[in-house]
Amino acid sequence: YDSSDVYSSGIEATFVKEAANQGFEVVAEEAFTADSKTDFSTQLQKAQSEGADLVFLPIYYTEASIILNQANGMGYEPTFFGCDGMDGILDVENFDTSLAEGLMLLTPFVADADDEKTQAFVSKYKELYGDTPNQFGADAYDAIYAIKAAIEEAGVTPDMSASDIGTALTEAMTKISVDGLTGDGMTWEATGEVSKAPKAMVIKDGAYTAM
Incomplete structure (x- = not known):
């Protein structure tokens, strides 16, 4: 190690x-x-x-x-x-x-998993990039939707300051649960640690x- x-x-x-x-x-x-x-x-x-x-x-x-x-x-x-x-x-x-x-x-993330969500992602990824995605690609995909969920939970608006948005998102991340490519029911601790199988x-x- x-x-x-x-x-x-x-x-x-x-x-x-x-x-x-x-x-x-x-x-x-x-x-x-x-x-x-x-x-x-x-x-x-x-x-x-x-x-x-x-x-x-x-x-x-x-x-x-x-x-x-x-x-x-x-x-x-x-x-x-x-x-x-x-x-x-x-x-x-x-x-x-x-x-x-x-x-x-x-x-x-396992690219050959047979669930519909994974296969749809892999198919589209191959179509766009001509390659099979690994877990880092799936992590990035899930990260975008986790941020989206936090934005919605926090009620972020365009007139908020960057500092206020950051504070609101930090708090919101501990309240959301996301079903993604890399796990169902993913949750986050205040430290940023994610819980998923x-x-x-x-x-x-x-x-x-x-x-």
């Missing part, structure tokens, strides 16, 4: 805590920082020597692609498991996507597949 990144280190800490609750043994906790994210041989060797058969990667897809490539070079073949930051690994330039086969990840997917035959 990236110890210099709040997102990565926060998920890692939560994972370790829940692993203990579930009776799973964490044999190694290996970190890197933003200025040391090109060589993961030391971390991989530690995981391999400790016999880790599953490696959790709460990181973004660029670093993950490097880790999978270096693990392959070592002949180390554990199951890799990531989170939403991993969504996009199949699009990394010059990455051998076969190395991601079997990679599991939790994400709020993740979805699981696995990379199978070179594509993201819902689990």
Whole structure:
């Protein structure tokens, strides 16, 4: 995990805590920082020597692609498991996507989900951009409608000052509930933390597949 990144280190800490609750043994906790994210041989060797058969990667897809490539070079073949930051690994330039086969990840959006809302979004996105959207595209789409819902809840009008609009929206965000692409009944805390259930997917035959 990236110890210099709040997102990565926060998920890692939560994972370790829940692993203990579930009776799973964490044999190694290996970190890197933003200025040391090109060589993961030391971390991989530690995981391999400790016999880790599953490696959790709460990181973004660029670093993950490097880790999978270096693990392959070592002949180390554990199951890799990531989170939403991993969504996009199949699009990394010059990455051998076969190395991601079997990679599991939790994400709020799965493009091949069969619900009508997701399929309509994916179809329109492909029509406009010629590509399949990942969770970051879905997040952006939901964010616009969340802001719209907050504006309506707050009763924002054009004559309000920017400061008053900001204050009103901050308060309104804690009152709204949004059904979006990345979750139904999404709500927000005063800190901005969103509450929504993740979805699981696995990379199978070179594509993201819902689990």
